[in-house]
Amino acid sequence: MYILLLGPPGAGKGTQGALLAEALGLPKFATGDLLRDAVRTGTPLGLQAKAVMEAGDLVSDDLILGVIRDELAKPAAAAGVIFDGVVRTIPQAEGMAALLAERDARMDHVLFFEVSNEEILDRLGRRRSLEGRADDDPTAVERRLVAYRDQTSPVLEWYRERGGVTTINAIGGVEEIFDRVRTAVSGS
Numbered sequence: 381m382y383i384l385l386l387g388p389p390g391a392g393k394g395t396q397g398a399l400l401a402e403a404l405g406l407p408k409f410a411t412g413d414l415l416r417d418a419v420r421t422g423t424p425l426g427l428q429a430k431a432v433m434e435a436g437d438l439v440s441d442d443l444i445l446g447v448i449r450d451e452l453a454k455p456a457a458a459a460g461v462i463f464d465g466v467v468r469t470i471p472q473a474e475g476m477a478a479l480l481a482e483r484d485a486r487m488d489h490v491l492f493f494e495v496s497n498e499e500i501l502d503r504l505g506r507r508r509s510l511e512g513r514a515d516d517d518p519t520a521v522e523r524r525l526v527a528y529r530d531q532t533s534p535v536l537e538w539y540r541e542r543g544g545v546t547t548i549n550a551i552g553g554v555e556e557i558f559d560r561v562r563t564a565v566s567g568s
């Protein structure tokens with residue numbers, strides 16, 4: 381089962397994705413995590429992505445689609461993947477659909493994590509003091525929210541037009557939200 385978690389930065393996709401991956405016995409894949417690792421270890425991918433990420437902008441679609449292609453080619457991805465924040469532009473949504481179609485698969489569920497802007501700013505501020513992520517500083521956060529509004533929200537509409545989107549109220553306790561996630565996924 382292929383599941384995409386969509387939503388603004390700080391919506392809780394990472395936390396809920398990890399729980400869902402464990403519950404379903406599927407791998408979780410987050411382009412943000414992969415890119416951060418690449419930056420940390422100084423691979424060519426990391427060198428390309430570093431400045432763009434630190435500024436809070438999106439890295440190129442070609443780069444992301446290459447990474448998705450590699451991920452889907454892994455044997456562990458054959459039964460499904462929980463994609464956490466992996467599709468953030470329309471070309472990425474189209475590319476992902478084509479790559480899944482090559483495997484006679486489709487995105488079975490799209491879970492949209494809905495959370496207010498005030499809550500996001502609050503959560504990212506707290507995360508910055510806990511994790512020290514360079515892109516959680518106020519200027520980068522602002523750019524990430526603009527990237528989300530301009531480039532990623534249209535992705536939600538793209539999937540809505542094709543069906544299979546469930547909106548998850550992402551305010552509440554971790555367990556409470558996970559119950560909503562589980563219900564959404566078991567509804568099919």
Ligand code: AMP
Pocket residue numbers: 389410411412413415432433434436437438439440444464465466467468469472515524
């Ligand atoms: P995240 O941890 O998901 O917030 O991602 C951190 C950063 O990695 C983003 O602000 C982007 O710079 C980059 N990134 C992660 N996933 C993507 C994607 N699918 N498309 C473009 N950029 C991405």
